[in-house]
Amino acid sequence: MTYIRPTFRHPNLPKNKINYTRKDYEGALSTLCAGCGHDSISGAIIQACFELAIEPHRLAKMSGIGCSSKTPAYFLGNSHGFNSVHGRMPSVATGAYLANRDLVYFGVSGDGDTASIGMGQFVHAIRRNLNMVYIVMNNGCYGLTKGQDSATADAGSVSKAGSTNMFNAIDLVGLGLELGATFVARSFSGDKTQLIPLIKAAMSHPGFALIDVISPCVTFNNNTGSTKSYDYVREHIEATSTIDFVPTMEEITTSYEEGDSKEVTLHDGSILNLQKLNQGWNPEDKLSAMIALQNAKSKGEILTGLIYIEPNTQSLHEVLGTCQTPLNALKEDILCPGIDALEALNQSLR
Amino acid sequence: MPDRDGPTIRLKMSELINDFVVRFANVNGTGSASANGMFAKAIFRMGIPVTPKNIFPSNIQGLPTWYEVRISEKGYLGRREGIDLMVSVNPQSMLKDVQSVRPGGYFMYDSTKPLHKEYIREDITYLGIPLMGICLEQYSDPRQRQLFKNIIYVGALSALLDIEFGVLEQLLAEQFRGKEKLIPANVQALQLGVKYVKDNFSYPLDIRVERRDKVGNKIMIDGNGACGLGAVFAGATVAAWYPITPSTSVVEKFEKYAKKFRTDKVTGRKNYAIVQAEDELAAIGMVIGANWNGARSFTATSGPGVSLMNEFLGLGYFAEVPAVLIDVQRTGPSTGMPTRTQQSDITIAAYASHGDTKHILLLPSNPKECFELTTDAFDLAERLQTPIIVLTDLDLGMNDHMSEPFEWDKERQYDRGKVLSAEELENMGRFGRYLDVDGDAIPYRTYPGTHPTKGSYFTRGTSRDEYAVYTEDSAVYIRNMERLVKKWETAKTLMPKPYFYQKKNMSPIGVIFFGTSTYSSEEAIDLLREQDVAMDAMRIKAFPFNEEVEQFIDDHEIVYVIEQNRDAQMRSLLINELEINPKKLIRILNYDGMPITADKIVKEITKTLVTT
Numbered sequence: 001m002t003y004i005r006p007t008f009r010h011p012n013l014p015k016n017k018i019n020y021t022r023k024d025y026e027g028a029l030s031t032l033c034a035g036c037g038h039d040s041i042s043g044a045i046i047q048a049c050f051e052l053a054i055e056p057h058r059l060a061k062m063s064g065i066g067c068s069s070k071t072p073a074y075f076l077g078n079s080h081g082f083n084s085v086h087g088r089m090p091s092v093a094t095g096a097y098l099a100n101r102d103l104v105y106f107g108v109s110g111d112g113d114t115a116s117i118g119m120g121q122f123v124h125a126i127r128r129n130l131n132m133v134y135i136v137m138n139n140g141c142y143g144l145t146k147g148q149d150s151a152t153a154d155a156g157s158v159s160k161a162g163s164t165n166m167f168n169a170i171d172l173v174g175l176g177l178e179l180g181a182t183f184v185a186r187s188f189s190g191d192k193t194q195l196i197p198l199i200k201a202a203m204s205h206p207g208f209a210l211i212d213v214i215s216p217c218v219t220f221n222n223n224t225g226s227t228k229s230y231d232y233v234r235e236h237i238e239a240t241s242t243i244d245f246v247p248t249m250e251e252i253t254t255s256y257e258e259g260d261s262k263e264v265t266l267h268d269g270s271i272l273n274l275q276k277l278n279q280g281w282n283p284e285d286k287l288s289a290m291i292a293l294q295n296a297k298s299k300g301e302i303l304t305g306l307i308y309i310e311p312n313t314q315s316l317h318e319v320l321g322t323c324q325t326p327l328n329a330l331k332e333d334i335l336c337p338g339i340d341a342l343e344a345l346n347q348s349l350r
Numbered sequence: 351m352p353d354r355d356g357p358t359i360r361l362k363m364s365e366l367i368n369d370f371v372v373r374f375a376n377v378n379g380t381g382s383a384s385a386n387g388m389f390a391k392a393i394f395r396m397g398i399p400v401t402p403k404n405i406f407p408s409n410i411q412g413l414p415t416w417y418e419v420r421i422s423e424k425g426y427l428g429r430r431e432g433i434d435l436m437v438s439v440n441p442q443s444m445l446k447d448v449q450s451v452r453p454g455g456y457f458m459y460d461s462t463k464p465l466h467k468e469y470i471r472e473d474i475t476y477l478g479i480p481l482m483g484i485c486l487e488q489y490s491d492p493r494q495r496q497l498f499k500n501i502i503y504v505g506a507l508s509a510l511l512d513i514e515f516g517v518l519e520q521l522l523a524e525q526f527r528g529k530e531k532l533i534p535a536n537v538q539a540l541q542l543g544v545k546y547v548k549d550n551f552s553y554p555l556d557i558r559v560e561r562r563d564k565v566g567n568k569i570m571i572d573g574n575g576a577c578g579l580g581a582v583f584a585g586a587t588v589a590a591w592y593p594i595t596p597s598t599s600v601v602e603k604f605e606k607y608a609k610k611f612r613t614d615k616v617t618g619r620k621n622y623a624i625v626q627a628e629d630e631l632a633a634i635g636m637v638i639g640a641n642w643n644g645a646r647s648f649t650a651t652s653g654p655g656v657s658l659m660n661e662f663l664g665l666g667y668f669a670e671v672p673a674v675l676i677d678v679q680r681t682g683p684s685t686g687m688p689t690r691t692q693q694s695d696i697t698i699a700a701y702a703s704h705g706d707t708k709h710i711l712l713l714p715s716n717p718k719e720c721f722e723l724t725t726d727a728f729d730l731a732e733r734l735q736t737p738i739i740v741l742t743d744l745d746l747g748m749n750d751h752m753s754e755p756f757e758w759d760k761e762r763q764y765d766r767g768k769v770l771s772a773e774e775l776e777n778m779g780r781f782g783r784y785l786d787v788d789g790d791a792i793p794y795r796t797y798p799g800t801h802p803t804k805g806s807y808f809t810r811g812t813s814r815d816e817y818a819v820y821t822e823d824s825a826v827y828i829r830n831m832e833r834l835v836k837k838w839e840t841a842k843t844l845m846p847k848p849y850f851y852q853k854k855n856m857s858p859i860g861v862i863f864f865g866t867s868t869y870s871s872e873e874a875i876d877l878l879r880e881q882d883v884a885m886d887a888m889r890i891k892a893f894p895f896n897e898e899v900e901q902f903i904d905d906h907e908i909v910y911v912i913e914q915n916r917d918a919q920m921r922s923l924l925i926n927e928l929e930i931n932p933k934k935l936i937r938i939l940n941y942d943g944m945p946i947t948a949d950k951i952v953k954e955i956t957k958t959l960v961t962t
Contacts, residue, residue, distance in 0.1 A: 028819075055802065056802070056806075057798070057799055057800070057801060057802045057803070057806060058799050060643070060798045060799070061808075062639075072808065073808050073820070077806070078802065078803055078806050079798070079806055080796070080797075080798035080799070080806050080807065080808075080809070081806075081807075081808040081809065082639070082642060082808075082809045082810075083808060083809065083810040083811070083812070084635070084638075084639075084665065084809075084811070085635070085661050085662060085665055085811065088631060088632070088635045088661075088662070090632075090635075091590075091627065091631065091632035091633075091634075091635025091636045091639065092635045092636070092638055092639035092642070093639060094590075094625065094632070094635070094636045094639060095588060095590065095635065095636035095637060095638060095639025095640035095641070095642070095643070095645075095647060096639040096640065096642060096643040096798070097639075098587075098588045098590075098623045098625065098636065098639075098640050098645065098647075099587070099588055099639070099640040099641075099642075099643035099644055099645030099647070100643050100644065100645070100797075100798070100799065102799070103643075103798060103799050120628055120629065120631075120632070121628065121631075121632055121635070124627075124628040124632065128625070317623070320620065320623050320624075320625075321618075321619055321620050322619060322620050322621075322622075322623050323614055323617065323619040323620060323621050324617075324619070327587035327588060327621070327622070327623060327640075327645045328587070328640075328643055328644035328645040328797065330585075330587060330621055332585060332763065332764055334612075334621055335585035335587065335612070335621065335764075336583055336584075336585060336758075336764075337582065337583060337607075337611035337612075338758070338760070339758045339760045341611060342583070342756050342757075342758045345579070345756065346567075346569050346755040346756055349569035349570055349571050349755075350567070350568070350569055350570075
């Protein structure tokens, strides 16, 4: 990585439809290792937000603890962020979402933060269909404590130190499907053409959107024998389809042959164009998604792309029946019942 | 006496008017609570101070449960040992119940079956009423037999203790408002009890009630209800919680009042959100997330929950995020006695989490203060940008208490603390989240989403500089930690003042208490004064301790600290924070799970007076 970021910016940098340049979506300089997959994901997040024309300050970045959870400092510098407690980002995000339903909540977690210490909160955030993007930067190891296996490391995967992992991996995608997540995807930090449209689709989804991103740890888990190395992942990757994200109100310019492609209209009107479909798979059919996942697994393949989506889903605020105004914007006149109500109440307690 | 085996009256006590204790021995889950509650409320309605207490097991159905009502014309609301009248409706606990009646007292029981020999004492009076027999004769439905049995004994008590029948009728009318057709059957059940007493005993007893005017405009409510109501009035919009006795009803009452006061009349939508979390860690995490995002948010829990919340409380302290936590204390450690009371979370609440942390504690001692200190907690949390812990206990939280009515100053406005608006951000230089701009060590904060280019920052539990930029620079770290100490000093000036029972100190002996130890402490002070032991008294309402607390201790030679835990936790906190010579603070403790009594306090203090 470079330690000095050039300050020069071309005066005619392209702007998105709300007049922001890509630079407006950048954050502080990364302090992760050079070549870290996480930095590529940060780059994809920046690109997705730029292309989607998200107002940076209307997005809140949520994270737990670990290498992954540091990354919100490295993208969207004009957004508030909350680097919370190890494995507890979902609860902080839940509270934040309850307080203000109008912001976009963008969660970043790691495999330790999600599949081990944070498993409890992760599954309950799914259960509540919390309206947030939840990216797992999944490298199969604990980077900040120097490379111990995590719960997503495959059985038989060999660490840099030469030890073989004896335990079965927790597949977050399979788990997400089982728990009823309404948007489930997997991607690879080295495949931005797939990752960027997935992030955009996830941000357009009104419920919990899980993207499990395999993100090799160049320092501790990129060796021969590791199933989370760049080489291994590239050799074993298999996509459900290619994916195109067409924002709301934009014209679709390409057409594909029937049977080989599918269009999914998202809740906000944007469209996902999926081409070269995996045989027998339909992203809106959970059973076919589960079968596709298991098929890939049995062949030793890593299935990526959009796995499952339920586009018209009810967000937590809808389920709870909360008012349309963000709760944090309600004023005292609405919130406080006042002195007469209190006096009546006193009377009822005599 | 109608009972074949029961002895006749042996010991005659002098009359006890409006000063006695009645205990009901019931089986958990048999609907006795509402009948017993009606009994206590009737006495309250007759203008006589009353204090009911549920003594219940960790169980839903089947185990023994007791309901104890102290009636005290003098207005003493602490628990008192010694049962004057036992209403025994539970064969399971009957032996223990017989034994717990004071000599000369009364034992009312279901005489449908004869009383076993081992239950016979020579020194108490037996009042046998064939409750089940009457029910079998009157009702065919088993559930009705069960429920009306409770009403029948209340009817019997009304005749024995001279409770005004009209008051009971009125309470039934209120209870069944909207279901009026249930009223006559209940009145009839009351009358069955009255009739049996009139036909079989001389009544009223020498212990009985007489109408007084000692209640004034007071109300009866449980502390948890008052906290829940306080949260509604304080503008809490997000409640996150995990069920745990004895705190569960705080959020249940919040929901009840929020439903009533915060449902949008046009849309029917809620101006609040309640989430039952997966555990206490998640509950406090949600509270911190919501407060960070500008909503007033709270949770309620008990000791085991506080243990789990430690990490987040440390984050709240260090990252300076407001939060309100209501800890309804129960008997620890570990699962302890989950349905018994204690004041034993003082230490863990004051210093929750690793590293150098301290938290603000508010210590209500009655429902009115539960309401007030809960509303204050939200203002203080946002003013000081830190978690505030309201410490109540099972006794206060789950029992009805006679209390001054709730008050709300119509001029009162929420203190939302130092929050910058988009306009303020626009017109200022660089925003520094942790900059001490005003010299009170309280920095300014911004809500996410306020301004497109200014005011954003990265909240974190790691050390950072005044601009919220990560750093491990020792000097910067120390500067921040010192500022937090300074903020603590600011907090001291905002804490509710202690309550003094005297205008001027009169004695070299002082006594300190707080929370539910108050009732019995006040009574003990009166009792000791009758024995010519004069003491100055102070009731603490908050931690950090204000200067007045320190001054009071300085002004006395010895100071008793009355509290309900084994390790004298408040005493330790005073010693630790105010650097007081430990020898000066004498511990008066009760930690058996039952509310402390005045008798116990008097005995303990008298013991030390003899030896000193």
